[in-house]
Amino acid sequence: xxxxxxxxxxxxxxxxxxxxxxxxxxxxxxxxxxxxxxxxxxxxxxxxxxxxxxxxxxxxxxxxxxxxxxxxxxxxxxxxxxxxxxxxxxxxxxxxxxxxxxxxxxxxxxxxxxxxxxxxxxxxxxxxxxxxxxxxxxxxxxxxxxxxxxxxxxxxxxxxxxxxxxxxxxxxxxxxxxxxxxxxxxxxxxxxxxxxxxxxxxxxxxxxxxxxxxxxxxxxxxxxxxxxxxxxxxxxxxxxxxxxxxxxxxxxxxxxxxxxxxxxxxxxxxxxxxxxxxxxxxxxxxxxxxxxxxxxxxxxxxxxxxxxxxxxxxxxxxxxxxxxxxxxxxxxxxxxxxxxxxxxxxxxxxxxxxxxxxxxxxx
Numbered sequence: 001x002x003x004x005x006x007x008x009x010x011x012x013x014x015x016x017x018x019x020x021x022x023x024x025x026x027x028x029x030x031x032x033x034x035x036x037x038x039x040x041x042x043x044x045x046x047x048x049x050x051x052x053x054x055x056x057x058x059x060x061x062x063x064x065x066x067x068x069x070x071x072x073x074x075x076x077x078x079x080x081x082x083x084x085x086x087x088x089x090x091x092x093x094x095x096x097x098x099x100x101x102x103x104x105x106x107x108x109x110x111x112x113x114x115x116x117x118x119x120x121x122x123x124x125x126x127x128x129x130x131x132x133x134x135x136x137x138x139x140x141x142x143x144x145x146x147x148x149x150x151x152x153x154x155x156x157x158x159x160x161x162x163x164x165x166x167x168x169x170x171x172x173x174x175x176x177x178x179x180x181x182x183x184x185x186x187x188x189x190x191x192x193x194x195x196x197x198x199x200x201x202x203x204x205x206x207x208x209x210x211x212x213x214x215x216x217x218x219x220x221x222x223x224x225x226x227x228x229x230x231x232x233x234x235x236x237x238x239x240x241x242x243x244x245x246x247x248x249x250x251x252x253x254x255x256x257x258x259x260x261x262x263x264x265x266x267x268x269x270x271x272x273x274x275x276x277x278x279x280x281x282x283x284x285x286x287x288x289x290x291x292x293x294x295x296x297x298x299x300x301x302x303x304x305x306x307x308x309x310x311x312x313x314x315x316x317x318x319x320x321x322x323x324x325x326x327x328x329x330x331x332x333x334x335x336x337x338x339x340x341x342x343x344x345x346x347x348x349x350x351x352x353x354x355x356x357x358x359x360x361x362x363x
Contacts, residue, residue, distance in 0.1 A: 009322030011250045011361065015257075017042035020133070022089050024076055024124060025049045025097035026068070029208040030140075032058035034095065034246050036350065037357050039067040046089035048072040048082065049098055058207035061343065062350045076120035083127040093253055094137040096124045099171075102212050103144075106167035117170035118177060125181040125195070136256035137195045138249050139178045143238060143270065143312050144168040145199060154273075154313030157199075157266040175199075175266065182264055194256040194264040200245035201238030201270040201312055204332055206339020206353065208242075214279060218286050219340055222294040229299040233280035236309045240271040240325060241332035243360045248323050255321060267321070270312030275329040285330060289337040326363050335359075 021038055025031040026047025038045050045068035052059045065071045072085045076098040086094075099117050100106065106113040121139060128137055146155040147162025161176065163169030175197055182195045204215045214230070221228040248269035255263045280296075287294045317323045327335065335356055342352045 011247050012254055013041040015254050019093055020044045020091045021093045022046050022086055022091035023095045027052050027059045029058055029210060030242055031097050032062055032064055033242050035064050035068055036062055036353055040354055044069045046070045048074055048085050050075060054209045056209055061207060062353060076123060077115055079123040082123050086127045086131060090133045092133055092135050094128055094134055097140045103165050103167045104212055106165055110166040113166045114170050118173045121174040121177045129185045134193045136253045138253055139197045141171045141174050141197055141199050143199050143201050143310055145171040145175050150309050154311040156313045157268055157316055194261050196252055196256055196264050197266045198249050199268050201240050203240060203242040203245060204336055205242035206336045218283060222290055228296040230279055230296055231299050235279050236276055238270040238276050238312050239282055239329050241327045244325050245269040248317060251321050251323050267317050268312040268314045269317055270314050271325050276311045277329060285333045289334055326360060
């Protein structure tokens with residue numbers, strides 16, 4: 001493992017050129033950035049995801065269908081449809097990001113949340129194990145999959161899984177599903193298809209118009225000259241630019257594809273310790289970068305349970321993959337504000353996004 005780490009510590013564009021990649025959730029925020037990045041390196045991307053549920057959305061703003069091989073607008077809960085799409089695309093690499101990603105929504109819709117996040121993962125891995133072409137799969141979960149003890153230490157990959165709310169718990173279940181499939185179907189000596197899971201922090205960046213998320217809510221409020229209302233200003237999260245975990249997934253997949261099964265496990269991709277910040281700090285950083293008056297107010301209504309303190313220990317990825325975060329929180333917020341101003345000014349956002357990817361890679 002050490003020799004491989006010394007050879008590959010960054011996303012290798014040459015590796016991805018010509019690779020057939022199947023991405024679930026390509027219509028979402030992270031999926032849009034990932035699809036664009038992969039296509040820019042010459043990967044042959046097939047996407048599978050729901051129709052975007054916001055307007056505007058990154059999928060349409062970047063015109064993702066025009067840069068990838070094929071886009072299936074479909075539901076991960078449709079096992080037959082998913083299986084057919086995967087067989088038709090015959091991928092070498094699979095990245096599973098389709099999810100119901102919201103904590104508060106999960107309280108209102110627990111059955112849907114478990115169906116998408118747990119059975120969706122079962123469907124993906126069941127289809128994947130019958131593909132002769134597949135060599136590497138990463139199932140993306142979340143930092144919230146751990147049983148949150150509200151301690152100051154970062155959670156490590158071998159810490160206990162759990163989750164108080166249906167969303168967090170469903171992601172812990174997805175981790176268990178991936179582990180069971182890995183041990184049952186992908187771990188024998190002759191197997192050449194390796195499966196890992198990836199747990200990232202709170203991602204931010206240009207083009208996120210999702211409902212009920214801090215930064216998208218801030219951008220909407222500030223663009224509309226209204227105050228942002230926040231529920232828990234003291235809650236601390238591991239904030240990172242969207243390109244940070246995506247680079248981690250890509251580096252991990254390179255290792256999974258080219259090595260034996262030693263990388264087939266769970267991996268954390270979070271920011272440096274200094275970027276575990278309180279919600280209030282993050283909002284005030286956005287305000288400091290905004291070119292017009294902006295403010296926030298405390299929302300005093302009753303709130304559902306959410307974790308107050310959450311932090312990841314990424315020593316494993318740092319040491320064994322050579323992966324390290326590149327953009328600190330201040331720079332990440334600067335990049336997302338620049339992205340949204342460029343969008344408001346009618347710039348070509350695909351080219352602008354590619355320029356930010358190139359800036360990230362060059363650093």
